[in-house]
Amino acid sequence: MKTLQIKATTHEYEVVLGEGIRHRIPEMLEKDYQSILIITDDQVSDYYLEDVRQSFTGGQHVHTAVVPSGEASKSMECYEQLLDACTTHQLDRRSLIIALGGGMIGDLAGFTASTYLRGIDYIQVPTTILAHDSSVGGKVAINHPRGKNLIGSFFNPQKVVYDLETIATLSRKEIRSGYGEVIKHAFLSDVNWLESLLDVSLDTLTSRQLEEDLYRGIQVKASIVEKDEKEADIRQYLNLGHTLAHAIESELGYGRVTHGEAVALGLLYALKLSSRKSDKDLRVNDYVNWLRKNEYPLDLLRGLDAEKLVDRMKWDKKTIGRQINFVLLDGVGHPYVQAMDDSLLLNELKCVIEEVGNG
Amino acid sequence: MKTLQIKATTHEYEVVLGEGIRHRIPEMLEKDYQSILIITDDQVSDYYLEDVRQSFTGGQHVHTAVVPSGEASKSMECYEQLLDACTTHQLDRRSLIIALGGGMIGDLAGFTASTYLRGIDYIQVPTTILAHDSSVGGKVAINHPRGKNLIGSFFNPQKVVYDLETIATLSRKEIRSGYGEVIKHAFLSDVNWLESLLDVSLDTLTSRQLEEDLYRGIQVKASIVEKDEKEADIRQYLNLGHTLAHAIESELGYGRVTHGEAVALGLLYALKLSSRKSDKDLRVNDYVNWLRKNEYPLDLLRGLDAEKLVDRMKWDKKTIGRQINFVLLDGVGHPYVQAMDDSLLLNELKCVIEEVGNG
Numbered sequence: 001m002k003t004l005q006i007k008a009t010t011h012e013y014e015v016v017l018g019e020g021i022r023h024r025i026p027e028m029l030e031k032d033y034q035s036i037l038i039i040t041d042d043q044v045s046d047y048y049l050e051d052v053r054q055s056f057t058g059g060q061h062v063h064t065a066v067v068p069s070g071e072a073s074k075s076m077e078c079y080e081q082l083l084d085a086c087t088t089h090q091l092d093r094r095s096l097i098i099a100l101g102g103g104m105i106g107d108l109a110g111f112t113a114s115t116y117l118r119g120i121d122y123i124q125v126p127t128t129i130l131a132h133d134s135s136v137g138g139k140v141a142i143n144h145p146r147g148k149n150l151i152g153s154f155f156n157p158q159k160v161v162y163d164l165e166t167i168a169t170l171s172r173k174e175i176r177s178g179y180g181e182v183i184k185h186a187f188l189s190d191v192n193w194l195e196s197l198l199d200v201s202l203d204t205l206t207s208r209q210l211e212e213d214l215y216r217g218i219q220v221k222a223s224i225v226e227k228d229e230k231e232a233d234i235r236q237y238l239n240l241g242h243t244l245a246h247a248i249e250s251e252l253g254y255g256r257v258t259h260g261e262a263v264a265l266g267l268l269y270a271l272k273l274s275s276r277k278s279d280k281d282l283r284v285n286d287y288v289n290w291l292r293k294n295e296y297p298l299d300l301l302r303g304l305d306a307e308k309l310v311d312r313m314k315w316d317k318k319t320i321g322r323q324i325n326f327v328l329l330d331g332v333g334h335p336y337v338q339a340m341d342d343s344l345l346l347n348e349l350k351c352v353i354e355e356v357g358n359g
Numbered sequence: 360m361k362t363l364q365i366k367a368t369t370h371e372y373e374v375v376l377g378e379g380i381r382h383r384i385p386e387m388l389e390k391d392y393q394s395i396l397i398i399t400d401d402q403v404s405d406y407y408l409e410d411v412r413q414s415f416t417g418g419q420h421v422h423t424a425v426v427p428s429g430e431a432s433k434s435m436e437c438y439e440q441l442l443d444a445c446t447t448h449q450l451d452r453r454s455l456i457i458a459l460g461g462g463m464i465g466d467l468a469g470f471t472a473s474t475y476l477r478g479i480d481y482i483q484v485p486t487t488i489l490a491h492d493s494s495v496g497g498k499v500a501i502n503h504p505r506g507k508n509l510i511g512s513f514f515n516p517q518k519v520v521y522d523l524e525t526i527a528t529l530s531r532k533e534i535r536s537g538y539g540e541v542i543k544h545a546f547l548s549d550v551n552w553l554e555s556l557l558d559v560s561l562d563t564l565t566s567r568q569l570e571e572d573l574y575r576g577i578q579v580k581a582s583i584v585e586k587d588e589k590e591a592d593i594r595q596y597l598n599l600g601h602t603l604a605h606a607i608e609s610e611l612g613y614g615r616v617t618h619g620e621a622v623a624l625g626l627l628y629a630l631k632l633s634s635r636k637s638d639k640d641l642r643v644n645d646y647v648n649w650l651r652k653n654e655y656p657l658d659l660l661r662g663l664d665a666e667k668l669v670d671r672m673k674w675d676k677k678t679i680g681r682q683i684n685f686v687l688l689d690g691v692g693h694p695y696v697q698a699m700d701d702s703l704l705l706n707e708l709k710c711v712i713e714e715v716g717n718g
Contacts, residue, residue, distance in 0.1 A: 076439060087505040090674070115474070118500065118511045141477065146446040152477045153512065315449070 002215055006222045008138055008156040009229050015136060015160040015218055017211060022048055022125060022163040025055045025098070029159065031121070035061045035095040039082060039109035041069035044101040044127050047169050052100055052125065063089040067108065069101075071255060074108050074142045076151075082112040096121050099157075102128035102174075103135075103259065107149070110140030114155035123159045127166040129178020130260045132214045133185075135160045137225040137238075147315070148246060154230060164211055175202050176294055177260030182213050183290075184241055184267055185220040187282075191332040198286045202294045237335040240327040241267030244349070247312035248304065257300060264296050269352050273328055273340070276348065280331035288356065298356050306349040310342060361574055365581045367497055367515040368588050374495060374519040374577055376570060381407055381484060381522040384414045384457070388518065390480070394420045394454040398441060398468035400428035403460040403486050406528050411459055411484065422448040426467070428460075430614060433467050433501045435510075441471040455480050458516075461487035461533075462494075462618065466508070469499030473514035482518045486525040488537020489619045491573045492544075494519045496584040496597075506674070507605060513589060523570055534561050535653055536619030541572050542649075543600055543626055544579040546641075550691040557645050561653045596694040599686040600626030603708070606671035607663065616659060623655050628711050632687055632699070635707065639690035647715065657715050665708040669701060 001018035016028060036056060040049050045066045056062045065085040067073040091097075099109035099122060106124050113122035124135035141152025170178070179202055186194040193216055200209065221238065228235040245266035249257060268291065271282045291298060313324055326340045360377035375387060395415060399408050404425045415421045424444040426432040450456075458468035458481060465483050472481035483494035500511025529537070538561060545553040552575055559568065580597065587594040604625035608616060627650065630641045650657060672683055685699045 076435075080435060083503060083510060087503055087509060115510050115512060117509060118498065118513055139477065144442060144446055150446060150476060151442060151474050153474055154477055 002211065004215070004218055004222060006136060006156075007226050010156055011158075013157060013159055015162060015222075017162040017164060017215060019164050019207075021161055022051050022166065023055050025052060025123075025125070025161055026058065028161060029096070029123070031094075031096075031158075033060065033094065033096040033121070035063070035089065035091050036098060037063045037065060037085060037089060037091055037095065038098045038100055039065045039067070039105060039112070040100040041073065041102075041105055042066050043069040044105070048100060048127060048163075048166055052098065061089070067105075069104075071104055071143070074104050076142060076144075078108060079112060079142050082108070083116060086112065086116045091116065091120060093117055093120055096123065096158075098123055098125055100125045100127065101131075102126065103131045103133070106131055106134050107139075107141050107152070110155060110157065111142055111152055114140055114153040119155060121158045122155075123161060124157045125161045125163070127163075128170060128174055129167060129210070129214065130174070130181055130258075132162070132178070132217050133181040133221060133238075135162075136218055136221050137235075138229065148249065162214065164207060164214075167207075167210060172202070172295075173258060173261075175205065176264075176296060177258035179213075179294070180241075180258075180260030180262075180264035180267070180296075182217045183287075184263060185217040187267065187271075187329060187332055188224075188237055188240060188335055189220045189333050190216075194283065194332055198283065198290050200290075236325070236337050237327055240329070240335060241265075241270050243313050243324065243326060244269045244309065247309045248300070250312055251304060251309060252300065257297065261297055264291060265298070265301065268356065269349060270326070270328060272352055273326065273345075273348050274330070276344070277328060277338070278330045280329075280334075282329060282332065301353045301356060304353060306346055306353055309349060310346050313345070314342075361570065363574070363577055363581060365495060365515075365519075366585050369515055370517075372516060372518055374521060374581075376521045376523060376574060376577075378523050378566075380520055381410050381525065382414050384411060384482075384484070384520055385417065385419075387520060388455070388482070390453075390455075390517075392419065392453065392455040392480070394422070394448065394450050395457060396422045396424060396444060396448060396450055396454070397457045397459055398424045398426070398464060398471070399459040400432065400461075400464055401425050402428040403464070407459060407486060407525055411457065420448070426464075428463075430463055430502070433463050435501060435503075437467060438471060438501050441467070442475060445471065445475045450475065450479060452476055452479055455482065455517075457482055457484055458494075459484045459486065460490075461485065462490045462492070465490055465493050466498075466500050466511070469514060469516065470501055470511055473499055473512040478514060480517045481514075482520060483516045484520045484522070486522075487529060487533055488526060488569070488573065489533070489540055489617075491521070491537070491576050492540040492580060494521075495577055495580050496594075497588065507608065521573065523566060523573075526566075526569060531561070531654075532617060532620075534564065535623075535655060536617035538572075538653070539600075539617075539619030539621075539623035539626070539655075541576045542646075543597075543622060544576040546626065546630075546688060546691055547583075547596055547599060547694055548579045548692050549575075553642065553691055557642065557649050595684070595696050596686055599688070599694060600624075600629050602672050602683065602685060603628045603668065606668045607659070609671055610663060610668060611659065616656065620656055623650060624657070624660065627715065628708060629685070629687060631711055632685065632704075632707050633689070635703070636687060636697070637689045639688075639693075641688060641691060660712045660715060663712060665705055665712055668708060669705050672704070673701075 097113040138156035141149035144150035245262035497515035500508035503509035604621035
């Protein structure tokens with residue numbers, strides 16, 4: 001079992017990584033909650049809901065709410081249903097919400113917890129690799145028809161309980177998606193870690209390697225959000241690869257591409273743009289090979305229209321005064337933010353689509 | 360013009376009180392906002408929307424959103440409409456929301472600001488006396504069918520701009536409602552202020568007296584929320600009179616009684632309960648006379664069922680572990696919190712209904 005301490009502006013909380021710890025949640029909690037609502041989706045519930053529910057043996061009232069799996073549940077409609085569940089089960093300010101699932105559940109349940117009674121305690125119990133990113137840092141949200149995560153809060157969990165056994169049920173696609181964010185964290189932080197990752201084939205991932213990568217990924221994320229919780233400044237670095245990723249996700253429609261796969265493609269674009277501005281070695285070719293080896297969906301780029309994507313990037317919530325701020329790298333581990341010219345963005349995107357989409 | 364500085368946990372902000380300052384909002388802002396959304400209701404809009412809109416003469420994009428007046432607009436439906444307005448007008452993180460109106464607008468627009476893009480700047484421009492209470496302290500919320508303010512956040516404004524001229528359009532009922540919270544602040548803080556208030560007839564209120572009372576009321580509120588923003592402890596004192604008030608409001612249905620009038624009745628009940636536990640002089644008789652002189656709707660109590668009200672008090676969001684915590688006074692200016700026995704609550708409530716409701 002490994003632990004990491006996160007210093008948020010509102011309180012400190014712990015991330016615990018270990019095998020089988022979903023069975024031991026009550027002993028990891030600092031308060032004695034009498035009413036608990038476990039929020040999960042209809043895929044995760046089949047595997048792990050009973051384990052978590054039955055871990056509470058002290059006579060607590062344990063309620064459950066199950067939403068359909070998939071990004072479509074990060075909606076106003078599901079949010080309202082969960083608020084109804086909170087009132088039906090009479091959760092009060094001493095109750096606990098447990099977000100059991102991937103990033104969608106963490107965001108949806110976290111946003112519910114952040115606004116029910118102006119905020120009650122919640123913990124994250126992530127069941128995907130991708131959620132190593134979203135479960136730390138306190139960003140919670142739902143989607144609006146006009147864009148992802150447009151409605152949300154900053155609200156930190158009381159604890160993150162990461163049971164590595166739950167990763168065993170992930171599909172190859174989900175592992176690939178998770179490693180899109182893992183490798184982003186490597187690009188943001190450490191060339192040695194990056195190089196060891198570039199050697200990894202996701203088909204033969206060991207649980208030891210996985211634990212190490214998750215731990216390091218969370219460390220990178222934590223060190224950045226501790227310095228800047230509200231995204232005024234350096235938290236933007238975490239958006240490396242995300243400007244194009246969000247545009248790809250909206251353009252294709254949610255569900256056609258996983259978030260982490262879109263980030264992996266956006267990251268490639270960010271590396272290419274970075275190389276125009278810096279002569280540091282960003283391992284771009286090695287990265288393209290890694291993407292191909294691990295079957296990231298590079299061919300999706302082929303069907304996309306560069307001009308439409310640039311338009312979408314302009315209407316991104318990170319847009320300030322209608323100008324696109326891009327996170328670039330001046331070498332591995334050295335991110336910076338730069339306002340970018342539309343024509344440069346468009347030309348480079350056309351090149352990437354041409355080169356890689358058809359490669 | 361008078362100003363008060365409020366130290367919130369997230370930032371400091373200023374409350375400005377003065378005549379005609381709705382015409383001078385831009386010069387009072389610390390940032391240069393390019394996109395502004397003014398949220399107001401269909402009564403306030405007739406009087407003041409144009410004044411505020413036209414105060415922005417620097418070429419800013421000023422949008423407006425008008426909801427129906429009344430508590431029913433503090434709904435999920437209006438909240439969604441306002442989020443739609445934010446996206447339609449492409450507000451970004453450097454935009455400003457202006458809450459122009461009474462407490463309902465402050466709560467609704469504040470909650471919208473707190474969750475759009477995980478929180479953008481907003482200012483309060485209160486147009487009622489009652490809003491002297493709600494515009495300070497950062498509590499924002501909407502209602503749920505099961506209860507008032509069940510969905511919300513803690514989110515502080517960038518500024519509170521209190522134009523005393525806007526109070527001129529208030530009805531006698533609204534002035535009465537406002538002074539329900541004003542006199543609560545006096546009971547919580549200072550016997551001399553309380554005694555001067557008990558001499559006031561609201562029909563002949565001067566603008567000088569009003570300014571003084573608002574200033575002092577905000578001071579009391581600010582000093583309490585500065586010590587305890589999140590209601591863990593002493594912020595509860597501000598709930599003096601509110602436990603019964605919320606129960607009366609739900610029992611009668613919103614709209615049948617104003618919030619401040621309900622607080623004035625709840626305050627009487629809290630004083631009566633307090634007198635059972637303390638021998639300090641709480642000016643209960645003078646207070647009853649003040650209520651009668653100013654035509655507070657004491658006769659509403661007559662139609663109410665004490666047992667139903669106690670049941671409703673038990674399902675209040677301040678309820679902890681199903682026990683009712685009551686704010687009581689051990690003398691004017693000395694609040695404390697005590698868990699109360701159901702039967703004592705019921706007996707005292709029956710007495711108050713009997714004595715005052717029929718008096």
